[in-house]
Amino acid sequence: MGFNTEQPIYLQIGMDIKEQIVSRKLAPGEKLRSVREYSVLYEVSPLTVQRAMQYLESEGIIYSQKGVGNFIKADVMDGLEGSMLDEQIHGFIVHLRKCGLSDEDIIGRILKEMKNSGEEVLRDDSGR
């Protein structure tokens, strides 16, 4: 996975795992891989993976069973898609501000693009 430098790595890993849940690659109640396995997979330090797990726990996405591992909460889907959308919008706004756009510019350009895309409905890859 390619990381960007605008956000902490642990956050990007946390979001990647959230993405896997939303796209049904990971199921509610499922056991996550070990810290070591994720560290090898993402090629990051174990500490970074632990931080990602702490982040997911604080977001109510996973819970930890000492000595066993980390599990996705059974009720994870409630509110997950909504909060991910918020995060995506937040990331988008931060990125545009970094590019030098004022908040007014950002709104203006979004409205302009909305007009241009008209009735077009965007479908995601999984065809949902």
Add this chain to the structure above:
Amino acid sequence: MTAADDILQDRGTLLTMRQANKWLDGRKIINMADLTIKKGRIIGVVGDNGYGKTVLLKMMAGLMEQDSGEIVRYTKEISFVLSGRSFYPWMRVMDALKYYRDFYDDFDINRAQQLIGESALEPDRKIRLLSTGQQERLCLILALARNSRLYLMDEPLNGIDPPFKKDFKKFLLANLPEDASVVMATHLLKELEYLFDEVLFVTGYGIRQMETEEIREKYHQSVEDYYMEVVRCEKV
């Protein structure tokens, strides 16, 4: 338990340097080094060549002594990962393992053999005939089979072809003992920065210890860019 054990247990501190200085050939190569190595961290040592990365590692290992200042080690379990050039020309892979077994009490030869097998290294092969990547892999195995708390590595990826650098990273991460720390000197920040929790910037003016995530969060830059644009231009 000794006082050193207490500090290791309570604070997870493996090693500290306080205002350490080192002169070599009339030049001050390490200037007022202040640093703390905690357990469970992967730390990169970054700096231009000739500015003291190797000296810093040797001082941490106790292979070189500082001229002034203080270095305190809270553990004896420190491994210096060798480079491929460290072996006698007659040595075969198995000889290196036996050498380590005889030299180090904490060397687990069974573990080493298991890792040798996983790495498709032939025990009978002469080390000097292995590829650079294979030699580095052997050196890593010898160190990892010692189950140390702190691993010191001096530019372990040098001379390894790009496709095998990934292998090195994954192998290290897969086999690093839990809570062990790694201090790795490198000039390949681009490829390694996501591996590092912290970096030690070594310049002619001193040593700066920073968390990589802090650099990204505060300055919105990659650690590589931060080093090139900020650290190298500073006279701090």
